[in-house]
Amino acid sequence: MVDTVPAIRLRRLTKTYGDAHALDGVELTVPEGSVFGFLGPNGAGKTTTLRILTGLARATSGSAKVFGIEVADAGNDVRARIGFLPDVPGFYDWMTAEEFLRFAGSLFGIAGSTLDARVESLLDLAGLTDVTTKVGGYSRGMKQRLGVAQALINAPSLLMLDEPTSALDPIGRKEVLDMIASLAGRTTVFFSTHILSDVERVCDTVAILDRGHVVTQAPIDELKARYGAQKVVVDVTGGVEDLVRDFEREAWASAVAHENHTIEVTVADVDAARRAIPAAVAARGVGLVRFEGGEVSLEEVFVDLVGGDR
Amino acid sequence: MRGFGAFLGKELREIARTWRIWVLPGIVLFFALSGPPLAKVTPQILESFAGSQPGVIMQLPTPTYVDAYASWVKNLSQMMVFAVIIIFGGLVTSETKSGTAVLVLTKPLSRPAFVLAKFTGALVLLTGSILVGALATWGVTLVTFGEAPVGILARTTGAWLAFGVVLLGVMTLVSAWLSSQAGAAGLGIGVWFVLLMLTIWEPSVHYTPAGLVNAASGVLMGTAPDLAWPLVTGALMVAGCVAGAVAVFSRREL
Numbered sequence: 001m002v003d004t005v006p007a008i009r010l011r012r013l014t015k016t017y018g019d020a021h022a023l024d025g026v027e028l029t030v031p032e033g034s035v036f037g038f039l040g041p042n043g044a045g046k047t048t049t050l051r052i053l054t055g056l057a058r059a060t061s062g063s064a065k066v067f068g069i070e071v072a073d074a075g076n077d078v079r080a081r082i083g084f085l086p087d088v089p090g091f092y093d094w095m096t097a098e099e100f101l102r103f104a105g106s107l108f109g110i111a112g113s114t115l116d117a118r119v120e121s122l123l124d125l126a127g128l129t130d131v132t133t134k135v136g137g138y139s140r141g142m143k144q145r146l147g148v149a150q151a152l153i154n155a156p157s158l159l160m161l162d163e164p165t166s167a168l169d170p171i172g173r174k175e176v177l178d179m180i181a182s183l184a185g186r187t188t189v190f191f192s193t194h195i196l197s198d199v200e201r202v203c204d205t206v207a208i209l210d211r212g213h214v215v216t217q218a219p220i221d222e223l224k225a226r227y228g229a230q231k232v233v234v235d236v237t238g239g240v241e242d243l244v245r246d247f248e249r250e251a252w253a254s255a256v257a258h259e260n261h262t263i264e265v266t267v268a269d270v271d272a273a274r275r276a277i278p279a280a281v282a283a284r285g286v287g288l289v290r291f292e293g294g295e296v297s298l299e300e301v302f303v304d305l306v307g308g309d310r
Numbered sequence: 311m312r313g314f315g316a317f318l319g320k321e322l323r324e325i326a327r328t329w330r331i332w333v334l335p336g337i338v339l340f341f342a343l344s345g346p347p348l349a350k351v352t353p354q355i356l357e358s359f360a361g362s363q364p365g366v367i368m369q370l371p372t373p374t375y376v377d378a379y380a381s382w383v384k385n386l387s388q389m390m391v392f393a394v395i396i397i398f399g400g401l402v403t404s405e406t407k408s409g410t411a412v413l414v415l416t417k418p419l420s421r422p423a424f425v426l427a428k429f430t431g432a433l434v435l436l437t438g439s440i441l442v443g444a445l446a447t448w449g450v451t452l453v454t455f456g457e458a459p460v461g462i463l464a465r466t467t468g469a470w471l472a473f474g475v476v477l478l479g480v481m482t483l484v485s486a487w488l489s490s491q492a493g494a495a496g497l498g499i500g501v502w503f504v505l506l507m508l509t510i511w512e513p514s515v516h517y518t519p520a521g522l523v524n525a526a527s528g529v530l531m532g533t534a535p536d537l538a539w540p541l542v543t544g545a546l547m548v549a550g551c552v553a554g555a556v557a558v559f560s561r562r563e564l
Contacts (some may be wrong), residue, residue: 054416076312076418084416090409092320094327106316106415150413267522 002153005068006034007188013062015048016089022048025062025213030205032067032157035184037203037220038192041306042211046192047087050162054084066158080108083151085188087163091141092138097146099127100135101153104198108154122149125179141172148179161184161189167200196299199200208296210306216288224281225299226282229292230270234263234277237287261289313419318556321431330397334435337393340442344452345381345447346454349373375458376530378451379466382443382523383526386470391502394436394474398481399495401428406489412564421560428553429482436478440471462530469537470526476519477502479548486562487556519544 008248015023023045030036031301042045050066051057055071055078064071066078082293089099101122105115123129128142128144135146144164151159159178165173181202193199200220201207216223236243240258247256247265252272257264266271270293281288325331353370360368371524402425404492405411444467480501484494508520515521521540528534 051563056416058411071537076420079416080418082416084410084413086409086416088409090411091413092324092410094324103316104319106319107313107414107419109312109418114372154417293390297466 006065007034007067008062008190009065009068010038011063013049013052013064014060015052015057016060019098019287020121021212022283023052023059023062026209026212026214028207028214028217030188030207032183034187034204034205035180035189036191037199037206039155039194039196039199039206039302040188040209040210041194044194044306045212046194046209047162047198049209050084050160050192051084053160054082056249061171062191080154083154083156083159083163084149085144085151085159085161087166089147089150091135091138091146092145093134094134095135097123097131097135097138098144101150104150104153105162108194111153117226118153118155123153125149125152125176126141136197137170141168144168144172144176145179148176152183156187158190162192163173163191163194164191164192165187165193165195173198196297199234202296208302208305220298230267232265232267232270232273232277233290233292234281235264235286236263236281236289237261237289239284239286243280243286244282246284247277250276252276311423311426313417315416317423317427318418318430321427322434323376325431325435328473330435331454334393334397335439335442337389338439341389341444342382342443342446343450345385346375346378347376347451349381350454352377362512373455374396374407375451375455378447378455378458379463379530380439380527381464381472382447383466385524386440386467387524390470390474391477392499394477395481395498395502396495398478399498400491402485402555403489403491403494405560406564407491416564418548422556425482425486425559426552426555427549429478429555432478432482436474436486437471437501440467440474450471452474464467464487467536469522472537472541473519473522473525476522476544476547483551483555483558486559499545516540517543519547 005028008028008149010026010028013023013026014021022123026045026049026256038046038049048057050292052059053066053071058072066074067081071077095103098119101119102115105118110118126145128149131142135143138146148161148164151161165176168176172304177198180189180191184202188289191203203220205219206223240261240263244258244263246257247253247263252267252269254268255266264275265273278291290296350373353373356370357368360366411424415421415471442466444463448458448460448463477498481494481498483496488494505520505523508518509523516535517539519540521535521537522544525534525540526539
């Protein structure tokens with residue numbers, strides 16, 4: 001088995017501004033081919049990390065590698081392989097979308113029929129094919145879509161997006177997320193955000209950054225299973241109060257809540273609960289209408305990890 | 311220097327398609343077109359004004375093309391200096407403030423190429439504006455006075471342009487260094503003032519770029535000292551400023 005070089009690898013990465021530590025020993029590995037959500041509250045250090053990865057800022061210490069190349073020493077070698085969309089992209093207002101894409105392509109040395117084909121397909125992807133107005137007249141959503149398109153002009157091996165949906169209305173968010181989702185499997189996407197539902201929708205792997213530290217990194221499903229105590233939801237035909245008392249006495253149940261005929265049990269031992277709950281319902285002589293597992297949401301994981309003392 | 315050509319192309323198109331094509335050339339053309347007629351009628355205006363004052367008698371020589379050229383030089387040396395400082399104070403900062411620098415500098419455009427393309431684009435704009443202004447001055451002077459020697463106007467304009475390029479070099483440096491256009495303009499005015507002050511010290515006029523500050527009027531009046539050293543040190547100053555701008559901007563975090 002051949003080890004692949006990760007798209008991004010950060011080791012003990014720090015960035016300080018005076019006494020403030022924006023990044024404090026960040027450790028992160030982004031596998032090639034993943035759609036990676038870089039999650040964290042505002043001020044956690046997400047944008048600083050992206051600025052270092054794109055060469056816009058320098059790390060105070062530590063290592064930041066893209067495809068195995070140290071970013072600080074690489075210059076154009078790394079920039080030629082990445083696409084980047086900052087949180088608030090600045091465009092030349094006097095250009096049209098097509099002109100901007102052609103200009104962006106020319107900075108990569110792309111020309112001729114290759115550039116023509118990419119511009120055409122990216123305008124189509126961004127839904128801007130028939131838009132002839134200048135960028136200065138665009139809505140925020142149109143600018144973000146153009147921002148994603150310009151970041152793809154070089155067919156990048158790694159696409160880095162900084163809060164691409166944070167200032168968009170629901171329709172604009174959906175359009176940008178659809179664009180990102182359509183890239184899955186074609187390029188590595190590293191996507192910073194504080195919007196949990198966006199991550200759940202398009203990302204397969206996530207890292208959570210808090211106050212300059214990566215507090216966890218894992219595939220989303222694994223993260224939910226690892227950090228969230230799982231829940232079991234039970235609907236019964238009667239005897240709810242008795243069943244709640246039965247469950248509260250069990251070692252495998254860490255919390256029990258109920259409403260009408262529905263009982264929600266937070267379980268510490270899923271296997272034990274799966275055996276004991278139907279047995280307890282049968283023992284009480286009531287009907288079992290629904291019995292299903294309910295994993296915790298990413299939001300609960302996030303709050304559990306970073307929200308404790310906020 | 312990857313990306314220089316593409317980015318310079320953007321700069322030139324931006325000049326052609328935005329307010330930039332109107333402001334600097336507009337100011338220059340205004341002075342060029344209004345200077346000769348004003349030079350022609352100024353003595354009449356002054357004599358008329360003097361005539362209305364009891365006891366004041368004013369006799370002025372008949373104006374010539376030299377007065378028109380002197381008006382052109384005066385406007386370049388005063389108003390154009392401030393126009394250059396203010397307009398080019400945002401040469402680099404306008405791109406860092408608007409976020410466009412972030413978008414292009416995360417592509418294979420090196421920071422030296424970025425700065426050099428900004429300087430080159432501005433140089434084209436400044437030179438083109440001054441040349442068009444000089445041409446207009448020549449034409450209107452010829453029409454107004456029936457005489458307009460080309461050589462002296464070319465040397466006069468060239469002398470000021472040399473100083474204008476020194477100012478542009480300074481503005482490139484301060485604009486790459488500071489994050490505020492107003493701050494860059496303020497510092498540019500400070501540098502201009504220092505150069506102006508240096509003109510009262512004779513050696514600096516002969517050997518430093520300070521000799522270019524009033525060179526245009528000196529050339530017109532035939533009183534300018536040899537400009538070889540000021541031109542050489544001025545060119546070195548421009549090169550130093552642009553190299554400094556590249557160094558400062560390459561270290562700057564965006």
